[in-house]
Amino acid sequence: MNTQTANRYRNAFDSIAAPATHLASRRQALERFLANGLPTPREEDWKYTSLTALEQAEWHVPGPAPETAVTEDYPGTLLRFGNGRLVDADPHAVQAHSLAAHADAAPAARYLGQLAGRISSGTALAQINSALWQDGLFLHVPARRTLPPLFVAYSASEADVMLHVRNLVVLEAGAEAVLVEHYRGSPGLPYWNNPVSEIVLGEGARLVHLKLTEESATATHTGLAVVQQARDSRYHALSISLGGRLARHDTWVSLDEPGAECQLDGLFIADARRHIDQHLHVEHAAPHTASRQTWRGIAAGRGRGIFDARVVVQPGAQKTDAQQSSRNLLLSPHAEIDVKPQLEIYADDVKCAHGATVGQLDEAQLFFLRSRGIAADAARALLLRGFVAEALTLAERSGLAGWLEPHLAAALPLPEKEDTA
Amino acid sequence: MSNTEVRHAELHEPGLGNPELRKRIDDEYRWGFVTEIEQEIVPKGLNEDVIRLISAKKAEPAFMLDWRLQAYRHWLTLREPTWASVHHAPIDYQAIHYYAAPKTRTQPKDLSEVDPELLRTYEKLGIPLQEREALAGVAVDAVFDSVSVATTFKDKLESLGIIFCSFSEAVQKHPELVRQYLGSVVPYTDNYFATLNSAVFTDGSFVYVPKGVRCPMELSTYFRINAKNSGQFERTLIIADEGATVSYLEGCTAPMRDENQLHAAVVELVALKDARIKYSTVQNWYPGDREGRGGIYNFVTKRGDCRGDRSHISWTQVETGSAITWKYPSCILRGDDSVGEFYSIALTNHRQQADTGTKMIHIGRNSRSTIVSKGISAGFGSNAYRGLVKVLPTAANARNHTQCDSLLMSDHCAAHTFPYIEVKNASATVEHEATTSKIGDDQLFYLRSRGLSAEDAVNLIVNGFCKEVFKELPMEFAVEAQKLLAVSLEGAVG
């Protein structure tokens, strides 16, 4: 990293008002970030994604007055963040808080930064977030409590800002919650969103976690979620990536105790000139753990979609059951799909499988639908709907399908747009 | 606790004293003897003088020496790759003899001039070189350390215009073909080990099948490492001209030694329009002992170029030997309607490590590829499939199907799958499937309750698991490969 860029990060660091208690660890994170620099395609995990444009842009941290952006109706309690800071919170959201206000109290202090420190890749982006975060969600659900659906809307409305939102979610034993994160920005606005979420699930806790990314067409989104699961806990995640110029989503789950299960589903639509890179990493660190991944990807226009998922079965993690499915459609001559489903197995009594396909809509199915009187365009749209449906079962089961529908409808069927950016 | 674990536990006792047990284990590698023969060997170490010496010993034309030196100078700028899922102590490239050959006054003209000790060696390995005793329908080139000692059925092949000879002979007799094709598939800049090979390779096989000729017999090379502390760097070049067809087999063994030995070969295949090349390997280099002492480091670059329309290259490999296997036989599907295939069985037992797979690069329209990979991990073995399927924008209607299965036989082994799929053409269809399973206790019980021994039951299951690959091998090789697998797995399951 050149001196000029480094100085820009140092200035940003100096301009934020962080509590004195964190200053040392934040400074340490900054220095590590500056020493390592942003990841480059020379690193195996960044083989298909270059952050050169991100590195060259002149980002600043947002000004002190948070903007309020226009919002939509959400079918649940709502927290709104504008340019990285809490704008307002539904009074019913008693378990959801501003992380900035609670960072020094237990249990936030106990977990904050612990999980992000466990991951082995993408560390630089987590480090700059650790250095520069100003606020984020702190969700703490006490034992055996069930939380109604919580929506967290993050919006960006200032040009050239970098937003390092930090979220911490702690579900105590037997707690249940549905958390929906929605990332958006003003149309046409260039900005960089780099949220980090740390999620701790206690024994038997259940979290449904939906992330809808609809960043502006010129924005960059680099997001990391790190999840730690205790015995018999369930983490069901659905990531839907529809926006941004460049989006990179890292999800890292560690199944630490027997009986823990995770399901990581997702859908990405890389149309126009979008570049969407999905990285999943599941560590089976204990016996009798299970993971499922069901992903659907679509690349159209000059878009490029990447699905890279690694399942690691550690020694002794017998009776692991891991299944990965990644199906992808290429809809235009200039689009590209890259898929890397990986299994790394150090135990023998395991059931692991993956399947990956890259192809186009099935001509025979199209003919079948047309022979039933459905016009070619409508038939194509129907098949696209069918194609993505398998990845969206979580939305159906958790009652979020209705809310999601207009967002999907806007993205599907894909108009034939070659270049919009 | 299974017997496997008991056995491993015994072996980990200090002293490893049980001579009976030791003998049984040693028995498992039956090709581990040493041939006592007078050797001509160049001193250890690598520098430009050694390369000049190798080139001079082979009386090579100037273009060959230039090419070697260019490669050597490039190699000095490279660093050994570390991305593969294998671990080994650093290789000291200055502690290797880069040339070792049986001492003879002159190049033998026929078998009567070949040292009888060498002929006995090959007989012992099951490869008789006397044509009247030779396997019907298989022509053999026998490579002993750095040189080819004999090639059978040459005259018969020559009558069809087929050139099958040692690489050294090809450099002398067909320099124009060597010059045209050498490095045209694997350039000397390709990768660390291929570059090293380009600088120091000593011999290997050369095949040219002229236009429209169907080679009437299997061509085969048998590689044998004998000398101590030597490296083997052979180079094979096979050219099938328009409409030609050839099937080529390679086999390899080495004595048991406590030191690791380096084998860094390069194989280049060129298939012109409508040509077809089938390349089969049964690799049985010394794998090292149970503790991982000794064994061959097998770093090999194999690549086929489907240069013409409708050309077809098929790789089949059965990898049971070597301490470390690092190889990715690949196809560049340049021609329209060209076909690439890769069928692989890789077995790792004891402390063996394999990182193997293929690359299918689709360039031509309607190019098709099939990948079937079967990995078997036993003992403390580590087995990784690493593959790339790349469809370039020109490859309209390209098709790939990949099936990649792992069979796990102990709780200390490792099995990895690292597929890369890159598609830049919207009319292409790529499918990848992978499964991992273990030999289940219930399966074993079922078979044993029908009267099979545990080992027979395992062999039955393993053979079933590998069936799709065995059927790609020429008949007599398939039988050999099945036996080899059974022997390599002895003691893997109790």
Place this chain on the structure above:
Amino acid sequence: MLEIRNLHVSIGDKPILAGINLTVRAGEVHAIMGPNGSGKSTLAQVLAGREGYTVTADSVRYLEQDLLAMAAEQRARAGVFLAFQYPLEIPGVANVQLLRTALNSVRLQRGEPELDAMDFLDTVKSKLALLGMDESFLYRAVNEGFSGGEKKRNEILQMAVLEPRLAILDETDSGLDIDALKTVASGVNALKSPQRAIILVTHYQRLLNYIVPDHVHVLAGGRIVRSGDASLALELENRGYGWVIPEAQEEARP
């Protein structure tokens, strides 16, 4: 209703149909029989508008229109229905979704208003009852995980819902046990009407015990080599195809 004059079909250089002539009037049931590879399924697919064939003909008229000029969906909307030999699985698309989209496309063409969800369900449920099918059928993905018999019944359900003028059933009997065969046949018979024509493409006579054809044609070597009434089917059943085909193959040779 359908008049085929000198229809030739080939894939690449390979001829499959070599001059088919066939007239089907409203109210009639035609059976097209023939050994495997005779071109029966190709004829069915070409009539439904499958692409990828080279098709030439003096004329193929359907209800006074040029059938070959119409796209597959136009034919469907105009009342042509093909029950597929191998119905396709479409994961993620519910049966009910397919039926409703298809029915409303057809209704739009006929100048009828779209059915709302309630009316649509009423319509479909009555057809389900007719075919002895469970309502849960509607909410499963199209043919995914269906047994062979369920897939064929699903085809007949679509036909019952879309109420075509010309129904072409391609090997609908293959792979059915006798009970399923009877159910399918009664579904087809319920659709018989003076306004409607049915073409049964089949290898065996079995189906014709339950759906009695007015005309039977034997297809071999890409041509109709013999036509007759229902008794021809019985004769074929007793004597096999051998006695009609050798002469046909002689003729077909250039």
